[in-house]
Amino acid sequence: MNDNVIYMKDIEKSYKMGKNKLTVLKGISLEIKKGEFVAVLGPSGSGKSTLMNIIGCIDVADSGEYILSGQNIKAKNEDELAYIRNKEIGFIFQKFNLLSKYTAEHNVAFPLLLRGMNKREAHQKARKVLENVGLGDRINHKPLELSGGQQQRVSIARALIGEPNILLADEPTGALDTKTGAEILNMFVELNKQGNTIVMITHDLEVAKHAGRIINVVDGEILDR
């Protein structure tokens, strides 16, 4: 259990919809080990996005236990969670979520700048990571001047720069055409080979197949196979 990056036990989450309580996660338990590439597969409305938000510490569970890299998330306040998101997690979103006013380099450097690293060092590192994802010639472009695939690479670079324990990808190919999507997925496989732990949320079995392990989520529960 010591090599678990993620340990979840009986995680529950519900939302109020007017008078009704909508239970989205009904007792999720899972373990993800260091170096794994896991796909969380489920149709829309299955609760997989909520699960991803909880894994990513941008939302908190109502009950249950969640231990991320040995830290009990329940006991953390908002600023501690911000610190954990910065250190432990690299987010990759379906719609990239880049900051449109900033250049690719500035976007990638941001997690380090938030840590208080000085500008020169952070930008130097950002350029290196952008080169690694094949965007060495696009560092001064703003997101809207880049193609979808390039934007997703910038967002992968942003996720990688802080050397997090987990890369957390939410439908990373959802906004891309098939060819570009395949390139991104191959990149994930490659990153996993280099030792990165990857959790990828998707509704697409073909996409999920790239992962080493698939966790099926249906109606807020994990389907045992």
Added chain:
Amino acid sequence: MSLGEILRSIFINIRENKTKVFLTTLGIIVGSLTIVLVMAIGNGSQASVEEQFKRLNVGTLYIMPAFGRKKASLKLGIDDMEAIAEEVASISKVSMVINGNANINFYGKSTSSFVTGVMADYNGINNLELEYGEFISEDHSNERFAVIGYELAKLLFEDEEISNPVGEKIIINGKRFEIIGVLKYLGNSERGFNPDEGVFIPYEVAQRYITGKNPGPMIMTLAKDINHIDSAIDEITTVLQKRYGDKSDQFMIRDAGSSLESARNSARTMTLMLLSVATVVLIVGGIGIMNVLFVSVKERTKEIGILKAIGARRKDILRIFLLEAIIISAIGGILGIILSMAAMPILNYFNVRAINTMFGYLLAFGFSVLIGTFFGYYPAAKAASLRPIDALNYE
């Protein structure tokens, strides 16, 4: 996140939203401009008051026919003055004063001027300084001597290339007078006329030649010092009552100190009133900032969500938005100050006396920043307290 990085992202944001930022700033610019101008105009009017009174002794007292309710039938005379000089211990100098208009001629030149009949002590009471010659003295009481103001001297003698007119003869209401002195340039004065354009002649002579519908003579006197003003007034009242009984209420006593004080007060009141208007303008500007910031927080909700997802703390977000508000209002404050400097010549053109001071600048700048901070805090706190999940999912 370091302060430098926060500032960098603020400037990137301002650069990307120039028009909006300018419109936000407008309220602050106007507010800051108003504060500087109000302070400047207030200073100007206070300076005018000080200047008007600067040659006046605060202890100066006037005894004059009461105007208004009753038609004064009694006139003050030299015997009254002598009684006051003798019986009132709290005064040091005393002079009869009579005013009138007269035609002044010097060769071809003719002008109408204000002529004042005075005694030797008048100079001591009013601190008049002479450019040339001497002032009217006790020996002159029956001489046709005249001391003329600086501007009048210029008007009459400049073309004749006479720089020192002492000894020249001028015609006042048909009578020849010898000029024995010229006053130094004074500028504005509170005395109700401008001594620069006036003529002073011995009182007894003036009584004879300068008559008109002017109020009767008055007595001007000087209390020994400021602490003796009240006792001087009391003693003079007593003297007048002894001499005129019930009819002594046909005279009134005024003191210069209280008119100086009231002029100062009204200048100060005006400044305060204008200042409160400026404050209202700034507060309205502040509300404008708050509005725009709220809209900005809403527009940038997604950005806030992204920043939070990659690890920005509440503190970081709060600083970004609050500092942005402060910087915007500081820029507005400075622009207002610059505009106020540009407005000075316009004010001067319209003869509004205004004096810019460092204090006015600092007040305007300080107030602008204060308003920005105050009204920027709430939207900034709101942005900082957004839940990352809500902010991120905001479309």
